[in-house]
Amino acid sequence: MNQTEHQAHRGEALREAETKASHLFTEVIERGLIVPGKNERQLSDEIRDLAGDLFGIRKFWHKRIVRAGVNTLEPYRSNPPNRQLSDDEILFFDFGPVFEEWEADFGRTYVLGDDPDKHHLTAELPRLWHEARRHFEATPDITGEQFFAHILGLIEAGGWGHGAAHAGHLVGEFPHERINGDDIDCYITTGNDQPMRRPDAAGQDCHWILEIHLVNRERGFGGFFEQLLDL
Numbered sequence: 001m002n003q004t005e006h007q008a009h010r011g012e013a014l015r016e017a018e019t020k021a022s023h024l025f026t027e028v029i030e031r032g033l034i035v036p037g038k039n040e041r042q043l044s045d046e047i048r049d050l051a052g053d054l055f056g057i058r059k060f061w062h063k064r065i066v067r068a069g070v071n072t073l074e075p076y077r078s079n080p081p082n083r084q085l086s087d088d089e090i091l092f093f094d095f096g097p098v099f100e101e102w103e104a105d106f107g108r109t110y111v112l113g114d115d116p117d118k119h120h121l122t123a124e125l126p127r128l129w130h131e132a133r134r135h136f137e138a139t140p141d142i143t144g145e146q147f148f149a150h151i152l153g154l155i156e157a158g159g160w161g162h163g164a165a166h167a168g169h170l171v172g173e174f175p176h177e178r179i180n181g182d183d184i185d186c187y188i189t190t191g192n193d194q195p196m197r198r199p200d201a202a203g204q205d206c207h208w209i210l211e212i213h214l215v216n217r218e219r220g221f222g223g224f225f226e227q228l229l230d231l
Contacts, residue, residue: 007205011231014103014171014207018228021095021106024051028093034110036087040066043085047095065094072109072222073215075164088113090122092224103171105209107226118221121160121214125225128154129212132167133229136196136210144185144192151188155214163213163222165189168229170200171209197230207231 024047028034033046044066051057068091071080076094085091089112096105109125111118132151136142142150151167166189185194188208200206210229215222 010172010204010207014228015231017104018106020055021104022227024054024095025093025106025108027054029110034085034091034112036085036089036112039082039084040068040071040091041082047093051095065092067092070220072224073163073217073220075213085112088115090115090118090221090223092222094224094226105169105171105226107211107224109223109225117216117219118223121216121221121223124158124160125212125214125223128158128214129210129225129227132210132212136229140197141195142197143195144188145190147196148188148190148192151212155212158214161215161217163215163224164211167212168208168210168226171207171228172200172204 027050028047031050033043033050047066065076067074067080068083068085068089071083072090072092074080090109091112092107092109094105094107096103109122111122128151131154132147135150136147139146148167152162155162166187168188170186184191186192188196188210196206196208198206208229209226211224211226213222213224
């Protein structure tokens with residue numbers, strides 16, 4: 001396989017992994033797994049088992065995250081207390097399954113009940129994500145730091161806070177988990193002055209996950225949306 005063919009294969013594999021992660025989320029909803037009375041850990045374990053049944057997934061490159069209520073304010077690296085779902089709840093999911101050595105990173109938010117503020121935040125997540133992506137597509141030489149500043153501007157203009165120190169990261173072949181907070185050029189964040197469109201250390205095109213973590217600190221909840229940015 002030559003370089004061009006390998007690049008195409010990587011893109012196809014990452015897109016396929018994301019499609020399967022999206023299908024997993026749809027199955028969680030359609031099977032009625034999100035119900036009041038369960039706790040976050042119980043629902044996370046049910047998702048793990050469902051992923052195994054549907055796709056034979058046995059590993060996730062990062063911890064599975066199911067967060068509800070006030071826990072949705074917390075960033076990725078936090079480990080808040082296990083919370084029970086109420087009948088008027090907002091919760092978000094962050095999946096990192098590995099499909100045949102290819103990583104997916106997929107985040108969505110779901111609301112139980114009729115709270116208009118929670119439904120509004122949930123609707124704002126994909127809108128802001130796609131608005132940020134349009135800016136990325138229109139700015140070929142954008143750096144990680146410049147893109148992060150633009151995203152924060154969009155979020156602030158919408159009247160929200162942002163719940164994380166970055167807005168995404170590189171993704172590719174497993175194990176991406178080896179990147180950490182010291183690898184600033186692997187993140188969409190302040191201090192990354194590298195162009196996002198560049199080859200990685202192996203000479204392959206960099207591929208990115210874009211994350212939007214909105215928070216309403218006054219009401220005490222947040223939401224999350226993430227998927228592939230450049231494919």
